[in-house]
Amino acid sequence: MEPNSHSVVDPDMEELFSTFLDEEDQTLVQGGEESCVVGGHEKPERRPEKRPFRYRIRDTSHKAFYLQGSSLLATNLQGENASQEEKISVVPNRSLERKRCPLILGIKEGSRSLSCGAGEQPQLQLEDTPVIELFQQDGENTRFTFYKSFNGSTHRFEAAARPGWFLCTSDQADQPISLTDQPGQAAIVDFHFQRN
Known part of the structure:
Protein backbone atom coordinates (compact mmCIF):
# COMPACT_ATOMS: atom_id res chain seq x y z
CA MET A 1 0.00 0.00 0.00
CA GLU A 2 1.14 3.54 -0.69
CA PRO A 3 2.14 5.51 2.43
CA ASN A 4 -0.26 8.32 1.44
CA SER A 5 -3.27 6.01 1.29
CA HIS A 6 -3.28 5.50 5.06
CA SER A 7 -5.15 7.83 7.32
CA VAL A 8 -3.42 9.67 10.13
CA VAL A 9 -4.37 8.14 13.46
CA ASP A 10 -3.58 11.30 15.46
CA PRO A 11 -6.42 13.82 14.96
CA ASP A 12 -4.07 16.72 15.80
CA MET A 13 -2.04 15.87 12.70
CA GLU A 14 -4.88 15.55 10.17
CA GLU A 15 -4.58 19.15 8.95
CA LEU A 16 -0.79 18.90 8.54
CA PHE A 17 -0.97 15.71 6.48
CA SER A 18 -3.95 16.97 4.50
CA THR A 19 -2.23 20.27 3.67
CA PHE A 20 0.97 18.61 2.48
CA LEU A 21 -0.23 15.31 1.04
CA ASP A 22 -3.95 15.21 0.25
CA GLU A 23 -4.41 18.20 -2.05
CA GLU A 24 -4.94 17.42 -5.70
CA ASP A 25 -2.03 19.66 -6.66
CA GLN A 26 0.88 18.38 -4.63
CA THR A 27 3.43 20.67 -6.21
CA LEU A 28 5.52 22.59 -3.75
CA VAL A 29 6.58 25.93 -5.11
CA GLN A 30 9.10 28.06 -3.30
CA GLY A 31 8.67 31.49 -4.74
CA GLY A 32 8.65 29.93 -8.20
CA GLU A 33 6.17 30.05 -11.01
CA GLU A 34 4.17 27.47 -12.89
CA SER A 35 2.55 28.11 -16.21
CA CYS A 36 -1.08 27.70 -17.16
CA VAL A 37 -2.80 28.28 -20.47
CA VAL A 38 -5.14 31.28 -20.52
CA GLY A 39 -6.86 32.22 -23.79
CA GLY A 40 -4.41 30.13 -25.81
CA HIS A 41 -1.37 31.83 -24.22
CA GLU A 42 0.84 30.50 -21.48
CA LYS A 43 0.71 32.71 -18.45
CA PRO A 44 2.86 32.32 -15.33
CA GLU A 45 0.78 31.49 -12.30
CA ARG A 46 1.98 32.15 -8.78
CA ARG A 47 1.15 29.38 -6.30
CA PRO A 48 1.31 29.92 -2.56
CA GLU A 49 4.32 28.40 -0.86
CA LYS A 50 3.58 25.71 1.69
CA ARG A 51 5.15 26.43 5.03
CA PRO A 52 5.95 24.12 7.92
CA PHE A 53 3.43 24.09 10.74
CA ARG A 54 4.83 25.53 13.98
CA TYR A 55 4.40 23.99 17.40
CA ARG A 56 5.28 24.73 21.00
CA ILE A 57 6.88 21.79 22.74
CA ARG A 58 7.26 21.41 26.51
CA ASP A 59 8.23 18.38 28.53
CA THR A 60 6.00 17.23 31.39
CA SER A 61 8.09 19.40 33.75
CA HIS A 62 7.13 22.40 31.55
CA LYS A 63 10.65 22.92 30.22
CA ALA A 64 10.80 24.55 26.78
CA PHE A 65 13.50 24.23 24.11
CA TYR A 66 16.04 26.98 23.48
CA LEU A 67 19.21 27.27 21.43
CA GLN A 68 22.54 28.09 23.06
CA GLY A 69 25.35 28.19 20.52
CA SER A 70 24.87 25.03 18.49
CA SER A 71 23.14 23.08 21.29
CA LEU A 72 19.41 22.66 21.81
CA LEU A 73 18.65 22.77 25.55
CA ALA A 74 15.55 22.65 27.76
CA THR A 75 14.67 24.86 30.72
CA ASN A 76 11.77 26.74 32.28
CA LEU A 77 11.63 30.00 30.32
CA GLN A 78 9.77 32.81 32.03
CA GLY A 79 9.48 36.56 31.80
CA GLU A 80 12.11 38.14 29.54
CA ASN A 81 13.61 34.71 28.81
CA ALA A 82 10.37 33.46 27.22
CA SER A 83 11.41 35.03 23.90
CA GLN A 84 14.30 32.53 23.67
CA GLU A 85 11.89 29.59 23.23
CA GLU A 86 12.44 27.66 20.01
CA LYS A 87 9.25 26.74 18.22
CA ILE A 88 9.33 23.42 16.37
CA SER A 89 8.69 23.53 12.62
CA VAL A 90 7.02 20.38 11.32
CA VAL A 91 6.39 18.75 7.93
CA PRO A 92 5.35 15.16 7.26
CA ASN A 93 7.66 12.56 5.74
CA ARG A 94 5.71 11.51 2.68
CA SER A 95 7.74 8.31 2.12
CA LEU A 96 6.97 6.54 5.40
CA GLU A 97 3.82 4.87 6.71
CA ARG A 98 1.38 7.66 7.40
CA LYS A 99 -0.45 5.85 10.22
CA ARG A 100 2.70 6.13 12.32
CA CYS A 101 2.68 9.93 11.96
CA PRO A 102 6.22 10.39 10.52
CA LEU A 103 7.35 13.97 11.14
CA ILE A 104 10.41 15.93 10.11
CA LEU A 105 11.20 18.40 12.91
CA GLY A 106 13.19 21.61 12.72
CA ILE A 107 14.01 24.83 14.53
CA LYS A 108 14.85 28.37 13.38
CA GLU A 109 11.72 28.64 11.18
CA GLY A 110 12.49 25.19 9.78
CA SER A 111 15.97 26.10 8.48
CA ARG A 112 17.70 23.53 10.74
CA SER A 113 16.49 19.95 11.08
CA LEU A 114 16.71 17.53 13.99
CA SER A 115 18.42 14.24 13.20
CA CYS A 116 19.29 11.09 15.13
CA GLY A 117 22.72 11.14 13.48
CA ALA A 118 24.41 8.59 11.26
CA GLY A 119 26.80 7.07 13.79
CA PRO A 130 15.60 22.98 5.81
CA VAL A 131 12.63 20.76 6.64
CA ILE A 132 10.90 21.77 3.37
CA GLU A 133 13.88 20.47 1.38
CA LEU A 134 13.68 17.16 3.22
CA PHE A 135 9.95 16.96 2.48
CA GLN A 136 10.59 17.55 -1.22
CA GLN A 137 13.40 15.01 -1.57
CA ASP A 138 12.72 11.53 -2.80
CA GLY A 139 13.70 8.85 -0.33
CA GLU A 140 12.80 8.14 3.22
CA ASN A 141 15.05 10.61 5.11
CA THR A 142 14.61 8.40 8.15
CA ARG A 143 17.40 9.92 10.22
CA PHE A 144 15.48 13.22 10.12
CA THR A 145 12.13 11.60 10.93
CA PHE A 146 10.39 11.01 14.24
CA TYR A 147 7.24 8.94 14.67
CA LYS A 148 4.86 10.89 16.90
CA SER A 149 2.58 8.92 19.18
CA PHE A 150 0.17 10.32 21.71
CA ASN A 151 -1.42 9.20 24.94
CA GLY A 152 -4.08 11.57 26.14
CA SER A 153 -2.42 14.96 26.48
CA THR A 154 1.23 13.96 25.95
CA HIS A 155 3.24 12.92 22.92
CA ARG A 156 6.40 10.90 22.27
CA PHE A 157 8.83 11.21 19.36
CA GLU A 158 10.58 7.98 18.35
CA ALA A 159 13.53 8.15 15.94
CA ALA A 160 12.40 6.40 12.75
CA ALA A 161 15.93 5.24 11.95
CA ARG A 162 16.49 4.00 15.52
CA PRO A 163 13.41 2.14 16.82
CA GLY A 164 13.13 2.31 20.59
CA TRP A 165 15.05 5.61 20.86
CA PHE A 166 13.03 8.65 21.88
CA LEU A 167 13.56 12.41 21.94
CA CYS A 168 14.08 13.36 25.59
CA THR A 169 14.96 16.08 28.05
CA SER A 170 16.82 15.68 31.31
CA ASP A 171 15.10 16.01 34.66
CA GLN A 172 17.63 18.83 35.26
CA ALA A 173 17.22 22.28 33.69
CA ASP A 174 19.60 23.69 31.05
CA GLN A 175 20.65 20.26 29.76
CA PRO A 176 20.80 19.25 26.08
CA ILE A 177 17.86 17.64 24.31
CA SER A 178 18.95 14.13 23.45
CA LEU A 179 17.78 10.61 22.59
CA THR A 180 17.26 7.74 25.00
CA ASP A 181 16.25 4.10 24.86
CA GLN A 182 15.60 4.13 28.62
CA PRO A 183 12.67 6.41 29.45
CA GLY A 184 12.40 7.11 33.16
CA GLN A 185 12.82 9.72 35.84
CA ALA A 186 16.14 11.03 34.52
CA ALA A 187 15.03 11.03 30.86
CA ILE A 188 11.69 12.70 30.18
CA VAL A 189 10.19 11.43 26.89
CA ASP A 190 6.63 12.76 27.22
CA PHE A 191 5.87 16.18 25.77
CA HIS A 192 3.02 18.64 25.45
CA PHE A 193 2.87 19.53 21.75
CA GLN A 194 0.58 22.37 20.72
CA ARG A 195 0.23 24.19 17.44
CA ASN A 196 1.43 27.78 17.69
Whole structure:
Protein backbone atom coordinates (compact mmCIF):
# COMPACT_ATOMS: atom_id res chain seq x y z
CA MET A 1 0.00 0.00 0.00
CA GLU A 2 1.14 3.54 -0.69
CA PRO A 3 2.14 5.51 2.43
CA ASN A 4 -0.26 8.32 1.44
CA SER A 5 -3.27 6.01 1.29
CA HIS A 6 -3.28 5.50 5.06
CA SER A 7 -5.15 7.83 7.32
CA VAL A 8 -3.42 9.67 10.13
CA VAL A 9 -4.37 8.14 13.46
CA ASP A 10 -3.58 11.30 15.46
CA PRO A 11 -6.42 13.82 14.96
CA ASP A 12 -4.07 16.72 15.80
CA MET A 13 -2.04 15.87 12.70
CA GLU A 14 -4.88 15.55 10.17
CA GLU A 15 -4.58 19.15 8.95
CA LEU A 16 -0.79 18.90 8.54
CA PHE A 17 -0.97 15.71 6.48
CA SER A 18 -3.95 16.97 4.50
CA THR A 19 -2.23 20.27 3.67
CA PHE A 20 0.97 18.61 2.48
CA LEU A 21 -0.23 15.31 1.04
CA ASP A 22 -3.95 15.21 0.25
CA GLU A 23 -4.41 18.20 -2.05
CA GLU A 24 -4.94 17.42 -5.70
CA ASP A 25 -2.03 19.66 -6.66
CA GLN A 26 0.88 18.38 -4.63
CA THR A 27 3.43 20.67 -6.21
CA LEU A 28 5.52 22.59 -3.75
CA VAL A 29 6.58 25.93 -5.11
CA GLN A 30 9.10 28.06 -3.30
CA GLY A 31 8.67 31.49 -4.74
CA GLY A 32 8.65 29.93 -8.20
CA GLU A 33 6.17 30.05 -11.01
CA GLU A 34 4.17 27.47 -12.89
CA SER A 35 2.55 28.11 -16.21
CA CYS A 36 -1.08 27.70 -17.16
CA VAL A 37 -2.80 28.28 -20.47
CA VAL A 38 -5.14 31.28 -20.52
CA GLY A 39 -6.86 32.22 -23.79
CA GLY A 40 -4.41 30.13 -25.81
CA HIS A 41 -1.37 31.83 -24.22
CA GLU A 42 0.84 30.50 -21.48
CA LYS A 43 0.71 32.71 -18.45
CA PRO A 44 2.86 32.32 -15.33
CA GLU A 45 0.78 31.49 -12.30
CA ARG A 46 1.98 32.15 -8.78
CA ARG A 47 1.15 29.38 -6.30
CA PRO A 48 1.31 29.92 -2.56
CA GLU A 49 4.32 28.40 -0.86
CA LYS A 50 3.58 25.71 1.69
CA ARG A 51 5.15 26.43 5.03
CA PRO A 52 5.95 24.12 7.92
CA PHE A 53 3.43 24.09 10.74
CA ARG A 54 4.83 25.53 13.98
CA TYR A 55 4.40 23.99 17.40
CA ARG A 56 5.28 24.73 21.00
CA ILE A 57 6.88 21.79 22.74
CA ARG A 58 7.26 21.41 26.51
CA ASP A 59 8.23 18.38 28.53
CA THR A 60 6.00 17.23 31.39
CA SER A 61 8.09 19.40 33.75
CA HIS A 62 7.13 22.40 31.55
CA LYS A 63 10.65 22.92 30.22
CA ALA A 64 10.80 24.55 26.78
CA PHE A 65 13.50 24.23 24.11
CA TYR A 66 16.04 26.98 23.48
CA LEU A 67 19.21 27.27 21.43
CA GLN A 68 22.54 28.09 23.06
CA GLY A 69 25.35 28.19 20.52
CA SER A 70 24.87 25.03 18.49
CA SER A 71 23.14 23.08 21.29
CA LEU A 72 19.41 22.66 21.81
CA LEU A 73 18.65 22.77 25.55
CA ALA A 74 15.55 22.65 27.76
CA THR A 75 14.67 24.86 30.72
CA ASN A 76 11.77 26.74 32.28
CA LEU A 77 11.63 30.00 30.32
CA GLN A 78 9.77 32.81 32.03
CA GLY A 79 9.48 36.56 31.80
CA GLU A 80 12.11 38.14 29.54
CA ASN A 81 13.61 34.71 28.81
CA ALA A 82 10.37 33.46 27.22
CA SER A 83 11.41 35.03 23.90
CA GLN A 84 14.30 32.53 23.67
CA GLU A 85 11.89 29.59 23.23
CA GLU A 86 12.44 27.66 20.01
CA LYS A 87 9.25 26.74 18.22
CA ILE A 88 9.33 23.42 16.37
CA SER A 89 8.69 23.53 12.62
CA VAL A 90 7.02 20.38 11.32
CA VAL A 91 6.39 18.75 7.93
CA PRO A 92 5.35 15.16 7.26
CA ASN A 93 7.66 12.56 5.74
CA ARG A 94 5.71 11.51 2.68
CA SER A 95 7.74 8.31 2.12
CA LEU A 96 6.97 6.54 5.40
CA GLU A 97 3.82 4.87 6.71
CA ARG A 98 1.38 7.66 7.40
CA LYS A 99 -0.45 5.85 10.22
CA ARG A 100 2.70 6.13 12.32
CA CYS A 101 2.68 9.93 11.96
CA PRO A 102 6.22 10.39 10.52
CA LEU A 103 7.35 13.97 11.14
CA ILE A 104 10.41 15.93 10.11
CA LEU A 105 11.20 18.40 12.91
CA GLY A 106 13.19 21.61 12.72
CA ILE A 107 14.01 24.83 14.53
CA LYS A 108 14.85 28.37 13.38
CA GLU A 109 11.72 28.64 11.18
CA GLY A 110 12.49 25.19 9.78
CA SER A 111 15.97 26.10 8.48
CA ARG A 112 17.70 23.53 10.74
CA SER A 113 16.49 19.95 11.08
CA LEU A 114 16.71 17.53 13.99
CA SER A 115 18.42 14.24 13.20
CA CYS A 116 19.29 11.09 15.13
CA GLY A 117 22.72 11.14 13.48
CA ALA A 118 24.41 8.59 11.26
CA GLY A 119 26.80 7.07 13.79
CA GLU A 120 26.62 3.76 15.59
CA GLN A 121 25.17 5.33 18.73
CA PRO A 122 22.07 7.53 18.15
CA GLN A 123 22.81 11.15 19.00
CA LEU A 124 20.51 14.10 18.46
CA GLN A 125 22.01 16.55 15.98
CA LEU A 126 20.97 19.84 14.40
CA GLU A 127 21.69 19.88 10.69
CA ASP A 128 21.59 22.85 8.33
CA THR A 129 19.02 21.28 6.02
CA PRO A 130 15.60 22.98 5.81
CA VAL A 131 12.63 20.76 6.64
CA ILE A 132 10.90 21.77 3.37
CA GLU A 133 13.88 20.47 1.38
CA LEU A 134 13.68 17.16 3.22
CA PHE A 135 9.95 16.96 2.48
CA GLN A 136 10.59 17.55 -1.22
CA GLN A 137 13.40 15.01 -1.57
CA ASP A 138 12.72 11.53 -2.80
CA GLY A 139 13.70 8.85 -0.33
CA GLU A 140 12.80 8.14 3.22
CA ASN A 141 15.05 10.61 5.11
CA THR A 142 14.61 8.40 8.15
CA ARG A 143 17.40 9.92 10.22
CA PHE A 144 15.48 13.22 10.12
CA THR A 145 12.13 11.60 10.93
CA PHE A 146 10.39 11.01 14.24
CA TYR A 147 7.24 8.94 14.67
CA LYS A 148 4.86 10.89 16.90
CA SER A 149 2.58 8.92 19.18
CA PHE A 150 0.17 10.32 21.71
CA ASN A 151 -1.42 9.20 24.94
CA GLY A 152 -4.08 11.57 26.14
CA SER A 153 -2.42 14.96 26.48
CA THR A 154 1.23 13.96 25.95
CA HIS A 155 3.24 12.92 22.92
CA ARG A 156 6.40 10.90 22.27
CA PHE A 157 8.83 11.21 19.36
CA GLU A 158 10.58 7.98 18.35
CA ALA A 159 13.53 8.15 15.94
CA ALA A 160 12.40 6.40 12.75
CA ALA A 161 15.93 5.24 11.95
CA ARG A 162 16.49 4.00 15.52
CA PRO A 163 13.41 2.14 16.82
CA GLY A 164 13.13 2.31 20.59
CA TRP A 165 15.05 5.61 20.86
CA PHE A 166 13.03 8.65 21.88
CA LEU A 167 13.56 12.41 21.94
CA CYS A 168 14.08 13.36 25.59
CA THR A 169 14.96 16.08 28.05
CA SER A 170 16.82 15.68 31.31
CA ASP A 171 15.10 16.01 34.66
CA GLN A 172 17.63 18.83 35.26
CA ALA A 173 17.22 22.28 33.69
CA ASP A 174 19.60 23.69 31.05
CA GLN A 175 20.65 20.26 29.76
CA PRO A 176 20.80 19.25 26.08
CA ILE A 177 17.86 17.64 24.31
CA SER A 178 18.95 14.13 23.45
CA LEU A 179 17.78 10.61 22.59
CA THR A 180 17.26 7.74 25.00
CA ASP A 181 16.25 4.10 24.86
CA GLN A 182 15.60 4.13 28.62
CA PRO A 183 12.67 6.41 29.45
CA GLY A 184 12.40 7.11 33.16
CA GLN A 185 12.82 9.72 35.84
CA ALA A 186 16.14 11.03 34.52
CA ALA A 187 15.03 11.03 30.86
CA ILE A 188 11.69 12.70 30.18
CA VAL A 189 10.19 11.43 26.89
CA ASP A 190 6.63 12.76 27.22
CA PHE A 191 5.87 16.18 25.77
CA HIS A 192 3.02 18.64 25.45
CA PHE A 193 2.87 19.53 21.75
CA GLN A 194 0.58 22.37 20.72
CA ARG A 195 0.23 24.19 17.44
CA ASN A 196 1.43 27.78 17.69
